[in-house]
Amino acid sequence: TGKDKIIKFAGCYHGHQDSLLVAAGSGLATLSLPGSKGVPEGAVKNTLIATYNDLESVKKHFEEHDDIAGVIIEPICGNMGVVIPQDNFLVALKEYLQTKGALLIADEVMTGFRSKFGGAQELLGVEADITCLGKVIGGGFPVGAYGARNEIMQEVAPLGGMYQAGTLSGNPIAMAGGISTLTELKRQHPYAQFNKTALTLENILLDTAKKYEVALVVNRFGSMMNPFFTKGKVTNFKEAQTSDTKKFAIFFWEMIKNGVFLPPSQFEAWFLSSAISKRDIKKIAIAVDKAMLAVSKM
Structure with a gap:
């Protein structure tokens, strides 16, 4: 140019x-x-x-x-x-x-x-x-x-x-x-399954947060997703920074304790793979429940 x-x-x-x-x-x-x-x-x-x-x-x-x-x-x-x-x-x-x-x-x-x-x-x-x-x-x-x-x-x-x-x-x-x-x-074209699995996980996060009265927003695009511990929409960097990083830290470490490894930052995307099974999702759901409970006690 x-x-x-x-x-x-x-x-x-x-x-x-x-x-x-x-x-x-x-x-x-x-x-x-x-x-x-x-x-x-x-x-x-x-x-x-x-x-x-x-x-x-x-x-x-x-x-x-x-x-x-x-x-x-x-x-x-x-x-x-x-x-x-x-x-x-x-x-x-x-x-x-x-x-x-x-x-x-x-x-x-x-x-x-x-x-x-x-x-x-x-x-x-x-x-x-x-x-x-x-x-x-x-x-x-x-x-x-x-x-x-x-x-x-x-x-x-x-x-x-x-x-x-x-x-x-x-x-x-x-x-x-x-x-x-x-x-x-x-050959496999796994994108529909990616989306289905990610939607299931999104609902687990939102439903569990609601259960424990934890303010949470989940942004998702296909198999990429992210929970934000905040009340309002997240559409830019300034809004992303309203997320409570202390709550994320508690959530992160509780997930680790329960055998689920996440990106170690509020600002890192989660990626799902074709290897994640229904059994894995059940394990994640149990871990999310324990982690959200811990967050709710802050």
Whole structure:
């Protein structure tokens, strides 16, 4: 684009890259840090912060700056807890960016092949200009990938001037693991079962919280989910931060005591896998009951 600035959303994490380690969600939020030490001021001077689900906050930046190259976003946020786009937010964002000649970059490292074989973009009816992928596509091995419209990919060396290389690029073991995983996902197509299992767990959390009069909101997108110990809706990072992290800590440790291991942060997404059985769900339900009881005694 020939422009320097990029917009990201508060609470979204896009890897350990200096220019994007601003208001970056889960890890920093868990430790109550605004940013990471060691990131020089110059590295973030071209990074602008907007509010997720708030198109006006994006428009304001465009009104104030004429050198914005694009917007990077998690289609479904997973690093401020799971936060879902409201009121066709992504579609409206893409349409607006097109009027400005700016690119939409979708970070589907979490959602790619997880919520549907075509990722969150397929489910939400939006197509980004550039898509980043990881996690699932490696079948458990470290891997990252990106793709874009043809004219953008033509800019990547050796066809264009954007140099990209790495010691482990195209690593044979990671590629073999990824191909096998994607082949099985396409063959089994477990997404309906993922959704069914996740809905069951969502109801267990909500029903048990109600039983013990614990304020709880559950955000879920397919097999990604997150409980927030708060009363109101959670649609952005500021609202996610209203969650009672002390209650989450009690809940987390009680779940551990009862043999259920969760991500150790209020702001980390939960992921379900095809390996979870009905027997596992029963065990989780028992653990949730004990954990919610402990939370209710705070």
